[in-house]
Amino acid sequence: MPETKTLSLPVILPSGLEECERCVNRLKDSLLQVEGVLSAEVDTDASSLTLVYDPHLSRLEDVEHRARRIGVELKQKFDHDTLTLIGLDCPDCALKLEKGVCRLRGVLWASTNFASSKLSVEYEPDKVDVASVARRVRELGYDVKESEAHMAGRPDLERAQIIRPQRARLQKQALLTGISGVALIIAGVLSSLGLTVASRVVFGISAAAGGFYAARGAVFSLRSLALDMNFLMTGAALGAIIIGEWFEAAVVMFLFSLGNALEARTVEKTRESVRSLVDLFPTRAVVLRNGTETAMEVSEVRIGDILIVRPGEKVPTDGDVVGGSSTVNEAPITGESVPVEKSVGDSVFAGAVNQRGSFEMCATATSQDNTLARIIHLVEEAQAEKSPSQRFTEVFGRYYTPAVIGLAVLVSVMLPLVTDIALRGAVYTGLTLLVVSCPCALVISTPVAIVSAIGNAARNGVLIKGGAHLEAAGDVSVVAFDKTGTITTGEAQVTDVIPADGFSKEQILSLAASVESRSEHPLAQAILGKAEQERVVVGPITDFEALTGMGAAAKFDGATCVVGNARLMEQLGIEMGPHPEVVADLQRQGKTAVLVASDGQLAGVIALMDTIRETAKDAFGELRAMGIERIVMITGDNETTARAVARDLDVDEYYAELLPQDKVDLVRLLIERHGKVAVVGDGVNDAPALAASTVGIAMGAAGSDVAMETADVALMSDDLSRLPYAIRLSRRAVTIIKQNILFSLLVIGVLIASALAGWLKLSLGVLGHEGSALIVIANGMRLLRFR
Numbered sequence: 001m002p003e004t005k006t007l008s009l010p011v012i013l014p015s016g017l018e019e020c021e022r023c024v025n026r027l028k029d030s031l032l033q034v035e036g037v038l039s040a041e042v043d044t045d046a047s048s049l050t051l052v053y054d055p056h057l058s059r060l061e062d063v064e065h066r067a068r069r070i071g072v073e074l075k076q077k078f079d080h081d082t083l084t085l086i087g088l089d090c091p092d093c094a095l096k097l098e099k100g101v102c103r104l105r106g107v108l109w110a111s112t113n114f115a116s117s118k119l120s121v122e123y124e125p126d127k128v129d130v131a132s133v134a135r136r137v138r139e140l141g142y143d144v145k146e147s148e149a150h151m152a153g154r155p156d157l158e159r160a161q162i163i164r165p166q167r168a169r170l171q172k173q174a175l176l177t178g179i180s181g182v183a184l185i186i187a188g189v190l191s192s193l194g195l196t197v198a199s200r201v202v203f204g205i206s207a208a209a210g211g212f213y214a215a216r217g218a219v220f221s222l223r224s225l226a227l228d229m230n231f232l233m234t235g236a237a238l239g240a241i242i243i244g245e246w247f248e249a250a251v252v253m254f255l256f257s258l259g260n261a262l263e264a265r266t267v268e269k270t271r272e273s274v275r276s277l278v279d280l281f282p283t284r285a286v287v288l289r290n291g292t293e294t295a296m297e298v299s300e301v302r303i304g305d306i307l308i309v310r311p312g313e314k315v316p317t318d319g320d321v322v323g324g325s326s327t328v329n330e331a332p333i334t335g336e337s338v339p340v341e342k343s344v345g346d347s348v349f350a351g352a353v354n355q356r357g358s359f360e361m362c363a364t365a366t367s368q369d370n371t372l373a374r375i376i377h378l379v380e381e382a383q384a385e386k387s388p389s390q391r392f393t394e395v396f397g398r399y400y401t402p403a404v405i406g407l408a409v410l411v412s413v414m415l416p417l418v419t420d421i422a423l424r425g426a427v428y429t430g431l432t433l434l435v436v437s438c439p440c441a442l443v444i445s446t447p448v449a450i451v452s453a454i455g456n457a458a459r460n461g462v463l464i465k466g467g468a469h470l471e472a473a474g475d476v477s478v479v480a481f482d483k484t485g486t487i488t489t490g491e492a493q494v495t496d497v498i499p500a501d502g503f504s505k506e507q508i509l510s511l512a513a514s515v516e517s518r519s520e521h522p523l524a525q526a527i528l529g530k531a532e533q534e535r536v537v538v539g540p541i542t543d544f545e546a547l548t549g550m551g552a553a554a555k556f557d558g559a560t561c562v563v564g565n566a567r568l569m570e571q572l573g574i575e576m577g578p579h580p581e582v583v584a585d586l587q588r589q590g591k592t593a594v595l596v597a598s599d600g601q602l603a604g605v606i607a608l609m610d611t612i613r614e615t616a617k618d619a620f621g622e623l624r625a626m627g628i629e630r631i632v633m634i635t636g637d638n639e640t641t642a643r644a645v646a647r648d649l650d651v652d653e654y655y656a657e658l659l660p661q662d663k664v665d666l667v668r669l670l671i672e673r674h675g676k677v678a679v680v681g682d683g684v685n686d687a688p689a690l691a692a693s694t695v696g697i698a699m700g701a702a703g704s705d706v707a708m709e710t711a712d713v714a715l716m717s718d719d720l721s722r723l724p725y726a727i728r729l730s731r732r733a734v735t736i737i738k739q740n741i742l743f744s745l746l747v748i749g750v751l752i753a754s755a756l757a758g759w760l761k762l763s764l765g766v767l768g769h770e771g772s773a774l775i776v777i778a779n780g781m782r783l784l785r786f787r
Contacts, residue, residue, distance in 0.1 A: 022108075022109065022122065023078055023122075026078075027040075027070060028040045030070045031066070031070060034066050037052070038052045039052040040052075077124060077125075077126075078108070078122060078123070078124060078125075079122070079123055079124075079125045080120070080121070080122050080123075081120075081121055081123075081130050081133070082118055082119065082120045082121075083118070083119045083120075083121070083130070083133065083134060083137065083144050083145070084117060084118060084144065084145040085097075085112075085117045085118065085119055085137065085142050085143070085144060085145075086117075086142065086143035086144065086145060086169070087141070087142045087143055087169050088112070088117045088142055093141075093142075093217060093228055093229075093230070094112040094113070095112070095228070095443075096140070096220075096221050096228045097112050097119065097137065097140055097142060098110050098111060098112040098119075100136060100139075100140045100220075100223075101119065101121060101133060101136055101137065101140075104123075104128055104132065104133065104136050105127055105128060106123050106124045106125075106126075106127025106128030106132075107121055107122070107123045107128055107133065108122045108123060108124065109121070109122040110122075113447065119133075119137065121133055139220070139223070140220045140223070141216055141217055141219075141220035169264075170261070170264055170265060170268065173213060173257070173260065173261045173264065174261055176209045176210065176212050176213070176257060177209075177210060177254070177257040177258050177261050179205075179206075179209040180206045180207070180209040180210030180211075180250070180253060180254040180257055180258075181206075181210075181254055181258070183202050183203075183205045183206035183209060183250070184203070184206040184250050184251065184254050186202050187199045187200075187202035187203040187205075187206055187246075187247075187250060188247070190202060191203075191247070199246070200246045203246040203247060203249065203250040204241075204246070204250075206250040206253065206254060207237055207241070207246075207249045207250045207252075207253040207254075208253075209253075209257075210250070210253035210254040210255075210256065210257035210258075211233070211234060211237055211253035211256070211257065212257075213230075213257070213260065214230045214233050214234050214237075214253065214256055214257070214260075215230075215234050216230075217230030217231070217234075218230045218231040218233075218234040218235070228401075229438045229440055232401075232405070232434045232435065232438055233252065233253070233256045233435060233766070235431075235434060236252055236431040236432075236434050236435045236762065237249040237252050237253050239427060239430075239431045240252065240428075240431060240762060243424050243427055243428060245428070245762070248761070248762045248763055251762075251763035251766070252435065252762055252763060252766045255763060255766040255767055255770055256766055256770065258770070259766070259769070259770025259771070259773065259774065260770075262770075262774055263444075263770075263773055263774060263777060266774070266777050266778065266781065267444075267448060267777060269781070280314070280332045280351040280372060281298075281350075281351060281367075281372060281373075281376075282298050282313075282314035282315065282316045282317075282350065282351065283297065283298055284296070284297065284298065284316070285297075285298050285300075285301050285307050285316035285317070286307060286308045286309075286310075287301060287305050287306065287307055287308075288305075288306040288307070288308055288360065289305070289306075293308060298316045298317060298367045299366075299367045299368075301316060301317055301363050301366065301367065302363065302366065303363055303364060303365065303366060304362065304363060305362070305363045306322065306360055306361070306362055306363075307319065307360065307361050307362075307363055308358070308359075308360055309326075309348075309354045309358065309359055309360075309361060310354065310358045311326070311354055311355060311356055311357065311358060312353070312354065312355075313353075313354050314350075314351055314352070314353055314354070315328070315348045315349060315350055315351065315352045315353075315354060315361070316350065316363075316367075317350045317363050317364075317365050317366065317367055317370045318347070318348070318349055318350055318363070318364050318365040318370040318371050319347070319348055319361035319362050319363045319364050319365070320345065320346070320347055320348075320361060320362050320364060321342050321343060321344050321345065321346050321347075321348060321359050321360070321361050322344060322360050322361060322362050323344065323359060323360035324343075324344075324357060324358055324359030324360055325341070325342060325343040325344070325357055325359060326341075326342055326354050326355060326356060326357030326358065326359045327339040327340070327341055327342070327354075327355045327356050327357065328340055328342050328348060328352045328353065328354055328355065329352060329353040329355055330349060330352045330717075331461075332351045332352060332353070332372075333349045333350075333351055333352055333371060333372065333375070333461070333716055334349075334461045334716040334717035334719075339355055342359065347364075348361055349370070349371045349372065350365070350367075350370040350371055350372040350373070351371075351372040375458065375463060375716075378463055378465060378714075379454060379455070379458050379463065388468060388471060389446045389467075389471065389737050389738075389741065393439070393442050393443050393445060393446055393741065396439065396442065400437075400439055401438060401439065404433065404434070404437040404438070405434065407433065407437075408430040408431070408433040408434045408437075409430065411426065411429055411430045411433060411756070412426050412427045412429070412430030412431075413426075414426075415429065421758075425758075428762065429755060429756070429758060431762055432755040432760055432761070432762045432765045433752065433755045433756065435762060435765045435766050435769060436748070436751035436752060436754075436755050436760065436765040436768060436769055437748060437751065437752050437755075438769065439744065439748060440769065440773045441740075441743075441744040441747060441748075441769070441772040441773040441775070441776045442741065442744035442745065442748065444773060444776060444777060445737065445740030445741055445743075445744050445776040445780065446467070446737050446740065446741070447467075448776070448777050448780035448781065449733055449736045449737050449740060449779075449780035449783055450467040450470060450733065450737075452733075452780050452781050452782075452783035452784045453470055453729055453730070453732075453733040453783045453786070454466075454467075454470065455784060456729065456783055456784055456785075456786050457726060457729055460722070460725065461715065461716040461717050461719075461722055462713065462714070462715055462716065462722055462725065462726045462729075463713065463714040463716065464712075464713050464726070464730075465711070465712050465713065465714075466712075469695055469712040469713060470730050470733055470734075471730070471733070471734055471737070472676065472694050472695045472712070472730075473678065473695045473697075473712075473713060473726060473727055473730035474727065474730030474731035474732075474733060474734040475676050475694075475730075475734065476628070476676045476677060476678040476694060476695060476727070477628065477629045477630070477674050477675050477676055477677075478628070478629055478630045478631075478632060478670055478674045478675075478676075478677045478678070479623060479628055479630075479631055479632070479677075479678045479679075479680060479723075480632040480633070480634055480666075480667060480670060480677060480678070480679045480680070480689075480693070481631070481632070481633050481634070481651075481679075481680045481681075482633075482634060482635065482663075482679075482680065482681035482682065482686045482689070483633055483634070483635035483637055483642065483645060484610060484635060484636075484637060485681075485682045485700070486680055486681055486682060486686075486699055486720075487612060487613060487616050487633060487645065487649065487720075488610040488611060488612055488613065488645065489610065489611050489612075489613055489718075490610060490682075491522070491526070491610065491611075492522055492523055492526040492592065492608040492609065492610050493526055493529075493530075493608065493609065493610075493611050494526055494527060494529075494530035494606060494607070494608050495591060495607050495608065495609050495611075496586065496591070496605075496606070496607035497509060497530075497604065497605075497606055497607075498579075498582060498604055498605045498606075498607070499603065499604040500577065500579065500601075500602045500603055500604045502601075503598075503603045503604055505604075506534070506536050507603065508596050508603050508604040508606065509527070509530060509531045509534060509536045509606070510531065510536045510537050510538065510539065511556060511561050511563070511596050511598055511603055512527050512531075512563050512594065512596045512606055513527050513528050513530075513531035513536060513538045514538050514539045514540075514541050514554070514556045514561070515541060515544070515552050515553065515554045515556065515561050515562075515563045516528055516552065516563060517538055517541065518541065518544040518546075518552070518554065519546065519552050523592065523594060523608055524552075526608050527563075527594070527606060527608075539556055539557060540556075541554040541555060541556045541561075542554065542555040543555045547564060547568060550564045550565055550567055550568035550571070551563050551564015551565060551568045551594070552564065556598075559598045559599045560598070560599055560600075561596070561597070561598050562574070562596070562597045562598075563594060563595070563596050563597075564594070564595060565593070565594070565595065566580065566583055566593070566595060568595075569595050569597060569602065572597070572600070573600075574597045574600055574601070574602055575601075575602065576595075576602060577602065579595070579602060579605055582605055583595070583605060586605070586607045587640050587641075588640065588644065589609075589644055590609060590640065590641040590642075590643070590644025590645055590648075591607040591608060591609045591641075591644075592607070592608045592609065592641075593605050593606075593607055594606045594607075594608065610641075612645060612648060612649065613718065613720055615719050615720040615721045616649060616720050617649060618720075618721060619720035619721050619723055619724055620649060620650070620651070622721070622724035623723070623724055623727070626724060626727060626728065626731075628727075629674060630652040630653065630674060631651045631652050632651065632652060632653045632654070632655070632670065633645065633646050633649070633651045633653070633654040633655070634654070634655050634658055634663050634666060634667075634679075634689070635654070635655070635656055635657075635658065636656075636657065636658050636659065636663075637656060637657070638656060638657060639656045639657060641656075642654050642655075642656035642657075643656070660686075660688050660689070661688070663686065663688065663689040664688045664689055664691075664692045666689075667679055667689050667692045667693050668692055671693075671694065676694040676695070677693050677694050677695075678693060678694060678695040678696075678697055678727075679692070679693035679695075679696055679697065680697045680698075680699060680720075680723065681696075681697075681698065681699075682698060682699065682700060690711055690712075695712050695713060696711045696712045696713070697711055697712070697713045697714070697715065697723065697726075698711035698713070698714045698715065699714075699715040699717075699718060699720065699722075699723075700715070700716075700717065700718040713726060728786075729783070729786055732783065732786055733783055736779055736780060736782065736783060737780075739779060740776040740779055740780060743772070743775065743776060743779075744772060744776055747768065747772040748772075750768075751765060751768050751769070
């Protein structure tokens with residue numbers, strides 16, 4: 001059998017390549033060409049490479065060297081960038097732009113996301129650069145947000161650079177639409193007075209003003225050989241003028257301009273709802289250096305700096321409280337509306353709002369990599385990821401539009417030949433067909449809904465990593481929960497103190513806490529916490545000895561004290577009396593029993609338990625009410641503890657004493673039995689199970705970049721009630737997407753049938769086309785208000 005070697009890949013997948021599926025496949029294909037390599041698997045989340053190779057044909061050192069060299073070659077040969085676009089105001093334009101950029105020599109792949117106004121490109125840097133891509137974008141009629149060094153760590157400045165030109169364009173578009181409308185009314189009056197020539201001139205002005213952006217877009221679409229709605233509308237208006245329908249031409253251009261202006265404004269509102277996350281970003285910080293307070297830009301803060309945060313101020317970056325205390329509102333990060341008490345040793349997150357007290361904190365992250373910056377980055381990435389529904393509508397539109405152009409030409413030519421319809425009437429029918437059949441409403445139906453849902457979730461402490469995960473989360477039938485740290489708090493607490501004859505509860509706590517004061521074990525910390533809470537004296541000890549796997553011993557107040565499990569007591573010959581039954585009963589309740597002895601005599605038993613989260617029962621009840629078929633608990637903990645927790649929460653199934661690989665196997669089995677399965681865990685220990693599930697959900701992800709990166713959905717707080725909200729939001733989004741797609745197809749069908757039957761005027765066709773697009777946008781935007 002060939003040997004297997006796992007290699008860490010910090011060099012093989014440099015930044016940018018690890019997120020590119022095409023580059024990962026190139027790496028695997030290149031490695032398979034190396035002599036002796038039989039298979040290659042890349043885990044991008046863990047940045048690891050597993051190679052199966054034949055040691056008789058190739059040495060490990062040679063394979064490893066070649067793998068690293070291939071990674072370097074890939075980084076040199078391929079690069080990736082995402083550009084923020086300005087002026088992208090129609091879904092057809094997004095596809096046209098995508099095709100135009102792909103025609104650049106050296107560009108291997110391009111993807112435009114209309115809803116987020118982003119263009120992602122993969123290119124060969126030795127043949128083309130980002131400046132060339134930006135230049136092509138401008139040639140196609142759009143603008144690109146410049147990337148400037150002084151904006152590093154200042155998303156507020158970046159946002160301003162996008163908003164200003166976008167608002168200017170919207171204002172100009174509104175002005176031209178207004179001119180077109182006024183001219184249309186004046187031309188109508190002139191026509192009614194019999195002033196034909198004058199009315200045609202003013203109709204022409206109306207059409208020119210309303211069609212300015214459409215004609216401009218049509219020229220660019222011809223240049224890129226990607227015909228879009230601008231080309232169709234401009235062609236329809238020119239055709240109407242040629243056959244003498246001046247009024248129709250002006251109405252078409254006015255309605256199209258009005259529809260585009262309204263669409264652009266409403267879509268910009270959707271985009272702005274997500275960009276508003278940037279408003280949470282603090283811009284100034286007060287840094288304490290050499291005893292002097294200095295106000296500076298947050299982008300200048302370094303890790304290790306001591307910052308002062310006063311009442312009413314935003315926390316500048318992630319850090320730990322090192323002085324003072326306060327109440328902090330973390331709702332912008334976790335979605336939790338109840339303020340959280342913060343004192344020395346507690347962590348705080350960038351963007352949280354300090355309320356009543358002042359405190360000092362030590363920065364643990366810069367402005368570029370703190371929790372809020374990661375949230376904004378992940379939301380932007382999520383906007384760019386296309387869902388299955390979105391891919392369907394885009395592919396449909398890509399093939400459908402050319403087919404409709406062909407049909408319109410065919411109708412214009414054939415109708416006069418096979419019927420008694422005149423050429424003028426046939427051309428008019430063809431022009432109407434061009435206008436009504438463009439699938440703008442269909443193409444825009446999905447991305448607006450997805451961006452609205454992702455924006456809503458982000459503002460409520462839930463990160464959904466893209467449209468595909470949004471749709472999948474709404475379709476799960478089984479939810480599997482890790483126990484420790486997910487269903488439970490992950491922190492043991494003392495639940496019972498049971499003294500033996502001759503001892504009091506205070507004595508037992510004092511003995512146990514004194515011995516455990518030298519221990520780092522989690523149970524020791526829980527006992528110390530209980531002693532502090534009960535204000536029990538913790539005395540000095542000597543001769544401390546940790547007894548691995550059993551407990552600890554020390555001298556306290558002249559007596560030899562032992563704290564540990566029943567096995568330790570048996571080994572030391574300490575008489576247990578009736579307490580074995582007490583220990584057994586505590587274990588049946590899922591509790592851990594710690595026995596305390598002094599000078600060979602049992603003093604009592606302390607019971608501890610990893611407590612169930614307060615929100616768990618309510619969350620499980622909501623999930624069942626929503627129709628989730630099965631709730632499953634998976635844990636590496638022992639059978640007794642798992643059974644007690646499962647019984648308390650009334651879960652449908654539980655599986656105990658599982659290793660990480662066992663959890664993966666179980667998740668795959670659940671998927672085989674029940675279909676789509678969501679796994680909820682902490683995003684670190686449960687990463688393999690999260691990856692194996694249909695939807696991996698990490699909870700308590702705030703401050704943990706690992707949790708946010710590994711999961712498909714991240715609940716920023718430890719509040720399990722966010723999970724039913726996330727699933728309800730996903731289901732609502734899927735419903736709205738289906739409504740939009742069905743409505744769009746229905747409208748297209750009705751309009752095309754009406755046009756072919758000759759029942760539809762050109763102007764009414766434009767009204768139906770633009771109206772349907774506005775309806776699906778408005779329907780998608782309802783997700784912004786979902787609660």
